[in-house]
Amino acid sequence: MAYDVGVDSEVGRLRTVMLHRPGAELKRLTPRNNDRLLFDGIPWVAHAQEEHDAFAQALRDRDVEVLYLTDLLTETLADPEARRVAIEGTLTGRDGLDLGDALRGHLRGFLDDATPEELTGHLTAGIRNDEVRSTVPGSLVTTMMPADWFAIDPLPNLLFTRDSSIWLADRVAVTSLAMPARKRETQLTDLIYRFHPRFAGETRVHGHGLEHVEGGDVLLLAPGVVAVGVGERTTPAGAERLARHLFEDGLAQSVLVVPIAQERATMHLDTVCTMVDTDKILMYPNVADTLTAYTLTADEPADDGTVRLRISEAEPFLRAAATAMRIDALHHLDTGLDPVTAEREQWDDGNNTLALAPRLAVAYERNDGTNARLEAAGIEVVRIAGSELGSGRGGPRCMSCPILRDSLA
Template sequence: MGVHVKSEIGTLKRVMLHRPGRELEQLVPGELERLLFDDIPYLKTARQEHDQFAELLRRNHIEVLYLEDLMAETLKLNEHLKEKFIEEFICDSGNNAYLNKKVLKKYLMSIADEKTLVEKTMEGIFFDEIASEGKNPLVDMVRNHKRFLTDPIPNLYFTRDPFAIIGNGVSIHKMYSGTRRRETIYGKYIMEHHPDFAGTVNQYYKRNDLFSIEGGDILNLSNRVLAIGISQRTTPEAIELLAKRIFADEYSEVETILALDIPNIRAYMHLDTVLTQVDYDKFTVYPGILGSLRIYEICKGDKEETLNVSELEQSLAVILATHLGLDKITLIHCGGKNGIASEREQWNDGSNTLAIAPGKVVVYDRNNITNQILREHGLEVLEIASSELSRGRGGPRCMSMPLVRGDI
């Protein structure tokens, strides 16, 4: 079946989500910053909100797949992968996991049910869940037995970031933060071995590449134009490497990559927290970035594996219109003209919309000012509850990984 995404607004047909799991219940105040959270979501309500999100997508004739199910199916259909997956997971889980790799591997190999195994790797493993070999007596005596041997992976419900579909290919990412790097293991195994994708999806970026890049920074503007944010989590080095590989693929239609250099701060961690497309000629934008935004155009160079790069001097609106072949586009300001509302609603992902068709978007209900402005611009706005999901600093676009969209 493969993948097919050549725009941000084409009718969404197939999407991958991750239903929040017990990994959220492993968050504690002292670990929040390291695990990239500002608060602790309440799992029961977070699941209810996420289920509402998934059901809304289904009601709009979108096939919803779950990361945990796809990974479990991959292991079930390829029994020889279980040991390899566990070894790779342990290798990426830090020094304590590696120090205890023998007993940790035995523990994980003993989990017969594939989905239970996958969910266990996601939720984290305590030291006292495995038997000590007695090789580290000082460590065994002084460690806190509530301490994690492998950390939980609480950011997983933001499936947009670990990889990105670009045309008929995929970019599997080197995540910026160590706490998120294991997330890409699942995407790698699914894309390489699940029967829906194996052998049909070209990989433009690999999880062991050197420089960080994340899916929230990648926007498919059209079949020929890609936008990528230079952000807190995506480096220019990664963009150059990705560009060279895309341009080298004879089946890729992408001719131009726009690199948008946004402020390197947590509030704007990805491009899609400040800019998303909602219709053929409309984008939501956080106005706070417009004064400092620098935009670069990247095209294939005259020689193999070279790039032509130039800085564009026009405004964001003019650049987007030009590259989309339009006379003009409309930038819809998050929060409108109210500066306080703009900052508050951007923080709560008012600019992080998920278009499921041209002019039809899914948004958080809490951003009432921005949502009303979207309606005034003629958009169909579908709201979902967000009291707990929003605590993870990501909106509907962050929580969804489109696998197949219709062409526009």
């Protein structure tokens, strides 16, 4: 059975989305490891699940098909080759070197014996030392490792499905995540797109072994116009590689590369701006006048036939975006009603909205000032709770990977 896929904007009516319901991986967070695993605090997991269920139901209520990453992964791991790739990818590479031969061999057998559902749990929630060390004779690693340390780390940031893949027209870009705590996420996402029957034959661009690009830094401003934030996570080399792929495959006419401050509060471009209509963008006011962009277009091919990039001088982002989108102006709406409120609500993911259609967006209910601004501008706001979901510093856009939207082309 063939399924429709494709996304050419941030605001075309959303039809299919991939989410990850918080699970056992969040229960692995402690005050000693939450910083390393990129969480600001220790979430109340049951409440986070309730909040996420309400988010998913709000999407279904508006006729959005909701797919869950772990369901797709479990179905993928029924394929023997997918299982082999998943296990080898987990036990090798940089992290695998720290396991030692004895523990690695034991874990390989342990994972080989797991059912697809159990394997999904081990790969996402991790495996703690005290869950294996009594059965690993001859392992100095398990002997010296504290009982509650992880042989395989949990992946609490799977919640943010936007980062590990992005649909660009009818192609999917599997991204390359910068932080060590997140590298395995894209390996699992890659498995789904390689082996799951739903995505059989779909063409992919980029890949988890290439230069760093994260989905939170990629905004589809309009059909053929893509903005890529470069800062703490996405590198200039990653943006360059992605732009070249987009031009080679005819997926974009313009790519705007946007330098963003390398601070935790602005780790991704979508933490400072998101589209809420075809010509309206919600933006953190502290950057509205300073955000710039280099416009990249395809130049004459190089001698070897590869795409050469033409790079403009940097100019104000809003101006560059409007020119690339071929509209008179990209109107920006400010987060909050005053500088203090704007700063508070930007930190609480006030900018990180998910458009379900033009002038219809999901936002955290706690950002009263931002939501009031949106409604005053004619944007209908679907409010969801996020007191626990927000502990990983991500909002509705971060928590969703659109797979199918109505085209605006």
